Amino acid sequence: MNTDERKLMIKKLIVNRLNLSIDPEAIGDDVMLFHSEEQNGLGLDSVDALELAVAINNNFEVVVSDKNMAIFDSVNTINAFIEGQLVTVN
Amino acid sequence: MIIGIGTDIVKISRIERFIGRKDETPVDMILTHQEALFKKGVQSIAGAFAAKEALLKALGIGFSRGLGRLLEIEILNDDGGKPFVVTSGIVNEITRQKQISCIQVSISHDTDYAIAFVICQ
Numbered sequence: 001m002n003t004d005e006r007k008l009m010i011k012k013l014i015v016n017r018l019n020l021s022i023d024p025e026a027i028g029d030d031v032m033l034f035h036s037e038e039q040n041g042l043g044l045d046s047v048d049a050l051e052l053a054v055a056i057n058n059n060f061e062v063v064v065s066d067k068n069m070a071i072f073d074s075v076n077t078i079n080a081f082i083e084g085q086l087v088t089v090n
Numbered sequence: 091m092i093i094g095i096g097t098d099i100v101k102i103s104r105i106e107r108f109i110g111r112k113d114e115t116p117v118d119m120i121l122t123h124q125e126a127l128f129k130k131g132v133q134s135i136a137g138a139f140a141a142k143e144a145l146l147k148a149l150g151i152g153f154s155r156g157l158g159r160l161l162e163i164e165i166l167n168d169d170g171g172k173p174f175v176v177t178s179g180i181v182n183e184i185t186r187q188k189q190i191s192c193i194q195v196s197i198s199h200d201t202d203y204a205i206a207f208v209i210c211q
Contacts, residue, residue: 046143046152046153047100047104047139049153049157050108050116050119053157066155066156066157069154069155069156
């Protein structure tokens with residue numbers, strides 16, 4: 001899976017897991033997931049954070065750590081976290 | 091002296107959906123073992139979640155210090171049913187740094203929503 005494929009998978013995971021009524025491909029790679037829509041973010045909240053943590057753990061076989069919640073900032077940061085975990089494993 | 095206040099509201103159906111997923115144990119991310127002994131219904135679990143969120147807001151940290159902070163806040167009930175808060179770990183350390191000696195919490199729910207309000211003194 002290349003980077004673009006993984007980012008699209010992350011976007012689909014966000015939309016499906018959180019029941020969002022938007023096109024996954026409409027989520028920009030740098031859109032701040034937890035910023036409000038007025039701030040051009042996706043407007044996610046703490047329940048969404050729990051959902052995302054479980055979904056990412058299960059779908060990418062990584063462990064989301066408490067130590068760096070910034071990984072949830074955007075699709076790019078989630079992808080970078082997953083890629084970092086893959087490098088660690090390899 | 092009031093050092094911090096926090097409030098949170100949560101849609102109960104969202105908590106129900108989260109904890110109801112098969113082959114996962116997400117309720118373990120919200121409740122400690124001790125809490126889980128007493129909080130069986132989704133209303134009380136949603137109320138506890140809202141209370142924990144409210145306290146994190148009152149402390150000024152939200153989720154920025156990690157999802158694991160939820161398990162460092164226990165929402166328990168005295169013999170009369172009044173909720174009280176027990177903190178541990180990083181959350182306890184922050185309350186000490188802020189010289190908080192008393193945390194008061196109030197929780198309510200009605201049909202679709204649970205809401206909690208916290209005062210730190």
